[in-house]
Amino acid sequence: MNKQIYRKSLVYIAFVGPMLILFLLFIFLPFIRSIIYSFQDWNGINSHTHWVGWKNYRNVLTDTDFARTISFTLKYVLATVIGLNVLGLILAVALNVGLKSRNLLRTAFFLPTVMGTVIIGFIWNFIITRLFPQIGELTGIGILHSSWLALPKYAFWAIIIVTVWHTLGYYMIIYLAGLQGLSHELMEAAEIDGAGRIKRFWSIVLPLIRPSITICLFLSIINGFKSFDINYSLTMGGPYGTTESISYQIFQDAFSKDLFSYASAKAVIFFLILTLFSVVQVAILKRKEVEA
Amino acid sequence: MRTSRYGAGKLALELLLVIFASLTLYPIFLILINSVKTYPEVMKSLVSMPNEPTLENFSKVWVLMNYPRAFLNSLLVTVSSVIGVLLASSAAAYRLVRSPGKISRFIFYFVLSSLVIPFQIIMVPALKVAKDFHLVNTLHGLVFMYWGFWFLALCSCITAL
Numbered sequence: 001m002n003k004q005i006y007r008k009s010l011v012y013i014a015f016v017g018p019m020l021i022l023f024l025l026f027i028f029l030p031f032i033r034s035i036i037y038s039f040q041d042w043n044g045i046n047s048h049t050h051w052v053g054w055k056n057y058r059n060v061l062t063d064t065d066f067a068r069t070i071s072f073t074l075k076y077v078l079a080t081v082i083g084l085n086v087l088g089l090i091l092a093v094a095l096n097v098g099l100k101s102r103n104l105l106r107t108a109f110f111l112p113t114v115m116g117t118v119i120i121g122f123i124w125n126f127i128i129t130r131l132f133p134q135i136g137e138l139t140g141i142g143i144l145h146s147s148w149l150a151l152p153k154y155a156f157w158a159i160i161i162v163t164v165w166h167t168l169g170y171y172m173i174i175y176l177a178g179l180q181g182l183s184h185e186l187m188e189a190a191e192i193d194g195a196g197r198i199k200r201f202w203s204i205v206l207p208l209i210r211p212s213i214t215i216c217l218f219l220s221i222i223n224g225f226k227s228f229d230i231n232y233s234l235t236m237g238g239p240y241g242t243t244e245s246i247s248y249q250i251f252q253d254a255f256s257k258d259l260f261s262y263a264s265a266k267a268v269i270f271f272l273i274l275t276l277f278s279v280v281q282v283a284i285l286k287r288k289e290v291e292a
Numbered sequence: 293m294r295t296s297r298y299g300a301g302k303l304a305l306e307l308l309l310v311i312f313a314s315l316t317l318y319p320i321f322l323i324l325i326n327s328v329k330t331y332p333e334v335m336k337s338l339v340s341m342p343n344e345p346t347l348e349n350f351s352k353v354w355v356l357m358n359y360p361r362a363f364l365n366s367l368l369v370t371v372s373s374v375i376g377v378l379l380a381s382s383a384a385a386y387r388l389v390r391s392p393g394k395i396s397r398f399i400f401y402f403v404l405s406s407l408v409i410p411f412q413i414i415m416v417p418a419l420k421v422a423k424d425f426h427l428v429n430t431l432h433g434l435v436f437m438y439w440g441f442w443f444l445a446l447c448s449c450i451t452a453l
Contacts, residue, residue, distance in 0.1 A: 015387035026440025030417030267413035
């Protein structure tokens, strides 16, 4: 009996071990080290470090730059989450009704997702600074004449547009998978009962694709908070740091300003915010899932 | 289901989506046409079709950035990362699902919760770990790191399924 338990745990370790070791090595251990750094005054290069207690955290809380990136990131998350999920769901529903070119269309909408974010930032930078004015001249639409990446208000929307363009296909696919898992019998039964198109969508389709909604909301919120690549390659955080996401500012502090432990303190606070958001969100959405 | 009927409504929807899809693809189309233009031509107009298409850019890039080598590197890293991640993640996910219990659940949530760790926070310490194991500036080092970074995503997906 004892031998059996021993064998069983050996198998368990053999299966789970490799994953766990690499995970501990490259994610968990570095993360713990970062937390330790946040209580020190290391600049990333120096070999001498001192414990400074909560000093980094106190400085972060009074840092107006940090407050500004948090407000930018929250607005960005709100805008992209709404844009991605509403448009993604609409696209998925539209591509699920049996159009002739649906496979081609699905591919077309998914294509931007497979491109690297850094490349996308550079291309859109080109499009926004060079093509938008050209279109503006042709069509006389005044809004396209402004230099979008130089004005804070426009730069914000430029980032939103590029993000939605880039990742929409991904969320569309998840919603599409959810829609295709719906059973025809339920829809037919509702139709016979006299439920209209809109009624059917609200009372049957939406509750049943709740798992997809949970996943999409979770991913879009997390990815929104962690956004870095597009801010880096499209606007470099500018104009005047107004499009600096939290990740981007942490990166800047750590590698351009050599404030490594200060950046670590920011990252730990960021991690706590993110954890709070995900836990609350998953708890709320999980509760409302139903099964057919 | 009455999805088989193809009426005017569906035609309109289809046309609308085709227009929308064309807009989506337009930036990618721009990359393609601008890649065969000369530099002055690109500067003159971004949207014009190339006057005399040239492959000069391609040959220049091929040599300048040592494209074959770069591509081979990417290919090696991708293939070995995917193989490693697939093997180890599915093995771990399989055991975690098949032997439910406190330990499995703890490991699952432990790994899953790291999804919210921003990459920037672990970047430098991860580099230090890599240095300790002499993995810096080597291809296999990069592959090992990718294994570590991607296990959690895949493992959690498989377990959730």
